Amino acid sequence: MLRAENLAVQRGSRTVLSDIDLALQPGEVLGVLGPNGAGKSTLLGALCGELPPSRGQVLLDQRRLGDWPGAERARRLAVLPQTSTLNFAFRVEEVVAMGRLPHASGQLRDAQIVGEALQAADAAHLAGRSYLALSGGERQRVHLARVLAQLWPGGEGQILLLDEPTSMLDPLHQHTTLQATRAFAERGAAVLVILHDLNLAARYCDRLLLLDRGRAHALGSPEQVLRAEPLQAVFGLEVLVQRHPQRGHPLIVAR
Amino acid sequence: MNPVIQPRSLFIALGLLLVLALWLSLALGPVSLPLADTLQAALRLLGLPVGGVELEQAELILGQIRLPRTLLGLTVGAVLALCGVAMQGLFRNPLADPGLVGVSSGAALGAAVAIVGGAALGGLPEVFAPYLLSFCAFIGGLGVTALVYRLGRRAGETSVATMLLAGIALTALAGAAIGLFTYLADDATLRTLTFWNLGSLNGASYQRLWPLLLVTIAVALWLPRRARALNALLLGESEARHLGFGVERIKRELVLCTALGVGAAVAAAGMIGFIGLVVPHLMRLLVGPDHRVLLPASALAGASLLLLADLAARLLLAPAELPIGIVTALLGAPFFLYLLLRGRV
Numbered sequence: 001m002l003r004a005e006n007l008a009v010q011r012g013s014r015t016v017l018s019d020i021d022l023a024l025q026p027g028e029v030l031g032v033l034g035p036n037g038a039g040k041s042t043l044l045g046a047l048c049g050e051l052p053p054s055r056g057q058v059l060l061d062q063r064r065l066g067d068w069p070g071a072e073r074a075r076r077l078a079v080l081p082q083t084s085t086l087n088f089a090f091r092v093e094e095v096v097a098m099g100r101l102p103h104a105s106g107q108l109r110d111a112q113i114v115g116e117a118l119q120a121a122d123a124a125h126l127a128g129r130s131y132l133a134l135s136g137g138e139r140q141r142v143h144l145a146r147v148l149a150q151l152w153p154g155g156e157g158q159i160l161l162l163d164e165p166t167s168m169l170d171p172l173h174q175h176t177t178l179q180a181t182r183a184f185a186e187r188g189a190a191v192l193v194i195l196h197d198l199n200l201a202a203r204y205c206d207r208l209l210l211l212d213r214g215r216a217h218a219l220g221s222p223e224q225v226l227r228a229e230p231l232q233a234v235f236g237l238e239v240l241v242q243r244h245p246q247r248g249h250p251l252i253v254a255r
Numbered sequence: 256m257n258p259v260i261q262p263r264s265l266f267i268a269l270g271l272l273l274v275l276a277l278w279l280s281l282a283l284g285p286v287s288l289p290l291a292d293t294l295q296a297a298l299r300l301l302g303l304p305v306g307g308v309e310l311e312q313a314e315l316i317l318g319q320i321r322l323p324r325t326l327l328g329l330t331v332g333a334v335l336a337l338c339g340v341a342m343q344g345l346f347r348n349p350l351a352d353p354g355l356v357g358v359s360s361g362a363a364l365g366a367a368v369a370i371v372g373g374a375a376l377g378g379l380p381e382v383f384a385p386y387l388l389s390f391c392a393f394i395g396g397l398g399v400t401a402l403v404y405r406l407g408r409r410a411g412e413t414s415v416a417t418m419l420l421a422g423i424a425l426t427a428l429a430g431a432a433i434g435l436f437t438y439l440a441d442d443a444t445l446r447t448l449t450f451w452n453l454g455s456l457n458g459a460s461y462q463r464l465w466p467l468l469l470v471t472i473a474v475a476l477w478l479p480r481r482a483r484a485l486n487a488l489l490l491g492e493s494e495a496r497h498l499g500f501g502v503e504r505i506k507r508e509l510v511l512c513t514a515l516g517v518g519a520a521v522a523a524a525g526m527i528g529f530i531g532l533v534v535p536h537l538m539r540l541l542v543g544p545d546h547r548v549l550l551p552a553s554a555l556a557g558a559s560l561l562l563l564a565d566l567a568a569r570l571l572l573a574p575a576e577l578p579i580g581i582v583t584a585l586l587g588a589p590f591f592l593y594l595l596l597r598g599r600v
Binding site: 072 | 483486489491500501544545
């Protein structure tokens with residue numbers, strides 16, 4: 001599994017992340033919360049090997065991330081970035097099929113997986129269209145399908161890192177996307193997802209990490225983390241925490 | 256913006272176009288040969304005992320003049336288009352040109368040094384003279400590209416944005432140096448320099464062809480092996496890394512391929528613009544951006560278009576000959592503007 005030990009990351013001379021100890025658990029969705037600049041994306045960058053740690057290490061199965069051969073790592077760990085710069089007129093299914101590049105599972109199986117991943121990301125109806133003709137939210141779902149295809153069907157030992165997968169989505173698709181993520185985790189993969197919406201985090205995450213200025217302010221269940229005091233301390237926002245009338249998870253309302 | 260043509264149909268069409276271009280390029284010129292003669296002479300060149308003595312002249316024209324020229328055009332066109340695809344993939348920009356990394360301007364500088372410097376030194380021994388120009392152009396292209404690549408590197412990573420800017424700066428610098436050589440040149444060398452800069456397949460010989468042919472074969476075999484990596488690179492560099500590709504190595508290989516390919520092409524035929532920019536772009540509009548199709552399609556189309564452009568260069572003002580760079584620019588620039596205005600860039 002993916003584990004960060006005493007992790008610190010510097011950008012230039014500034015330490016933007018420090019003292020992070022974190023282990024992603026199979027089958028669990030871990031939400032990362034925090035204000036802008038708290039180090040969420042830096043954490044994700046360090047966990048996928050994109051940013052070298054200045055102290056500590058990131059281990060995938062007891063082995064440093066940098067020591068993994070590229071394709072082997074890619075079959076275990078997939079990353080959805082916040083934004084994409086793809087500027088070429090690939091068809092939607094071609095974009096998703098890129099998730100199969102680290103595999104040698106054959107064209108037939110790949111096409112089947114691409115279809116299933118598109119279905120899971122609620123983007124099956126986009127098949128055949130040019131990527132460039134899609135809206136921002138549709139593109140985001142296509143990329144979600146791409147990273148799902150990279151790990152499909154998902155299972156224990158696999159890790160999915162998502163950087164604000166709902167940032168451009170309408171309310172319905174914010175929920176369908178996180179439901180798809182949950183369903184994916186239930187097949188055994190460990191999922192880390194950066195979110196801004198506290199209520200989405202409360203509903204879909206098993207555990208939450210609250211980051212504040214590069215440090216872990218709180219790590220625990222939504223009930224433990226989403227309380228008025230830590231939220232006030234980290235976001236500077238006065239909130240009321242209630243219970244969701246049907247589901248029982250915390251419901252956060254600004255005062 | 257979906258692909259207009261299925262890859263299979265495109266390859267058939269491009270194959271036919273190339274055969275047509277090859278035949279016309281072999282048959283037409285100041286002395287036009289009938290189709291049958293061209294074919295028979297070509298067979299005789301291969302050592303088959305066809306036809307009679309009356310074909311000797313045709314065989315001579317074909318073997319000594321048309322065939323090396325046609326092969327040179329074929330290779331230059333293919334390698335320029337392939338390198339164009341590589342650069343557009345590396346810069347993730349459909350408007351990138353192989354000249355961006357400084358290889359063309361470096362080669363031009365090398366040529367200026369050879370032409371003007373060679374003349375000032377009173378010329379080298381006859382044997383080296385034809386090689387000196389090509390050699391200097393090739394070294395100039397490699398050198399400037401290596402410098403651009405070096406400038407783009409920081410902390411073990413290559414920034415393509417920095418490379419782009421370094422390429423612009425070094426191109427300007429090379430332009431200034433070429434200007435200086437132009438200023439120093441006498442009338443005869445000035446003419447050589449100007450004509451070289453306009454590009455030409457004139458005076459093609461097998462000696463000029465071989466080095467380029469070897470480089471082109473290497474590039475044509477190597478780049479398709481990186482087609483999947485190029486596809487992933489279009490997603491973004493981090494995305495390609497997340498998909499398991501060694502992005503730094505691929506960037507290095509792409510720059511090297513381009514420096515070798517364009518350097519050798521410019522060394523053999525001078526500056527020929529727009530093929531590397533327009534051909535990949537056109538192919539992408541026809542079959543989409545998948546490099547597994549785009550690379551071979553661009554190579555075929557680049558070869559055909561350059562042969563046809565050379566044909567125009569030979570025939571338009573016959574018996575005089577236009578520099579081919581003028582023809583490709585005359586055809587390429589309006590097409591490029593058409594693409595821009597159509598909003599499909």
